[in-house]
Amino acid sequence: MxxxxxxxxxxxxxxxxxxxxxxxxxxxxxxxxxxxxxxxxxxxxxxxxxxxxxxxxxxxxxxxxxxxxxxxxxxxxxxxxxxxxxxxxxxxxxxxxxxxxxxxxxxxxxxxxxxxxxxxxxxxxxxxxxxxxxxxxxxxxxxxxxxxxxxxxxxxxxxxxxxxxxxxxxxxxxxxxxxxxxxxxxxxxxxxxxxxxxxxxxxxxGGRKPEDGRIPSGAGAPQIHNLVRALAAPYPGAFCGFGGREIIFDRTRLFGASEANTDGALRLLCRDDALWLHAADGGMLQVLAAHDGDGPIDSAGFARRFGGRSSVSVDT
CATH class of the missing domain: 3.40.50.170 (Formyl transferase, N-terminal domain)
Structure with missing residues (x-):
């Protein structure tokens, strides 16, 4: 057998x-x-x-x-x-x-x-x-x-x-x-x-730390979009400072180039009841979800946080 x-x-x-x-x-x-x-x-x-x-x-x-x-x-x-x-x-x-x-x-x-x-x-x-x-x-x-x-x-x-x-x-x-x-x-x-x-x-x-999620102020729109989606929850998130607030970007959508970004600085905009990131290369990203220490940020929350302004530049 x-x-x-x-x-x-x-x-x-x-x-x-x-x-x-x-x-x-x-x-x-x-x-x-x-x-x-x-x-x-x-x-x-x-x-x-x-x-x-x-x-x-x-x-x-x-x-x-x-x-x-x-x-x-x-x-x-x-x-x-x-x-x-x-x-x-x-x-x-x-x-x-x-x-x-x-x-x-x-x-x-x-x-x-x-x-x-x-x-x-x-x-x-x-x-x-x-x-x-x-x-x-x-x-x-x-x-x-x-x-x-x-x-x-x-x-x-x-x-x-x-x-x-x-x-x-x-x-x-x-x-x-x-x-x-x-x-x-x-x-x-x-x-x-x-x-x-x-x-x-x-x-x-090599490995990555939460601080590595900081969005470079001179980054182009594709680079920002890739960083946001690579670090979206459950990961720590891609973030940047605007008006003294650290904002974490949870989801973005990449659009084509808009008007030239004359000052070359990353800007956060509120336009047509939507949030946008205007990148240093002139590219535009619609911000589909973002938050800070006070919670989610929409167009109304943007106005409250930034005193009614429609645009804020990245902190330097």
Whole structure:
């Protein structure tokens, strides 16, 4: 009698929506998961995404959230389970060689771009900031350099001209699920192929802080529009000071050039019961939603905040 092959097993590092969906893909495929490593939610962060820890609990999986995953005890526990694979699905910390050497068949990461483009941090946000019209998800082999290893598979998604980062991220989550679901059988049976990245076709990007959302006073209309949609809620937002007030722009629509902006300064206008940004390049943006510390801003709110003026220039 021929014995069936034992199911594949994997150690899983996971967080965020990509972590949840990809963990579910593994479980649906019958992969044994002896250990899940995730993060504690930060008290100061807007937690708008699903919980890996909750999914692990629903399936009776051992799940830990260490401040340092590289402890000898945790590494020894993982090694004792003799996993075939290690997967990292939106886990926020780099894994050192000690972890990459634990699985017998390799360690793999799911990255939110079409590698080698947008390697590094917050790739969806960076893609929108730079006006990219496409991004996606890439499953690649891990090494000690970030987003550097050979590609197993990837799936592209479009970025529409008014898409926000959260809308694009939803597409990337689906792309990640597709990539893993169609790659996993080949990885398990040993027929998956990999291709080396041509790193000259992209570059590495660093993380972003809330202050990086400040709109440059000399920015053109397309640059402003991209920054607004890249940082719209649930992200901290693109903002600028007008009349001593810090205004956060939640949604804009890009229009063509209007009259020349003679002083070259970014201006906020109230015209025809609508709010507009007149950019330094003469381009116009309709402000569909904005707010400050006193709440949402519409045409009536603009008049109250700025003493009946119809136009205010950016603070310098």
């Amino acid at each position: 021929t014995m069936a092959n034992p199911p594949a097993s994997a150690i899983v590092f996971a967080y965020h929506d990509v972590g949840v969906r990809c963990l579910r893909v593994l479980l649906d495929a019958g992969v044994e998961v002896p250990l899940v490593i995730t993060h504690e939610d930060s008290p100061g962060e807007n937690i708008w995404f699903a919980s890996v820890a909750q999914v692990a609990a629903e399936h009776g999986l051992r799940c830990v959230a260490p401040s340092d995953a590289h402890t000898p005890e945790l590494l020894a526990e993982a090694a004792a389970s003799k996993p075939d694979f290690l997967f990292s699905f939106y886990y926020r910390h780099m894994l050192k060689a000690a972890w990459l050497n634990v699985p017998s068949r390799g360690a793999f990461n799911m990255h939110g771009s079409m590698l080698p483009q947008y390697r590094g941090r917050v790739p969806v946000n960076w893609a929108i900031i730079e006006g990219a019209r496409e991004t996606g998800a890439t499953l690649h082999r891990m090494n000690e350099k970030p987003d550097n290893g050979a590609i197993v598979d990837q799936c592209a998604v479009p970025i529409l001209g008014d898409d926000t980062a959260s809308e694009v991220f939803g597409k990337v989550v689906t792309a990640a699920e597709i990539v893993l679901a169609r790659s996993l059988p080949r990885m398990i049976d040993g027929t998956a192929t990999e291709r080396v990245q041509d790193l000259s076709q992209g570059r590495y990007y």
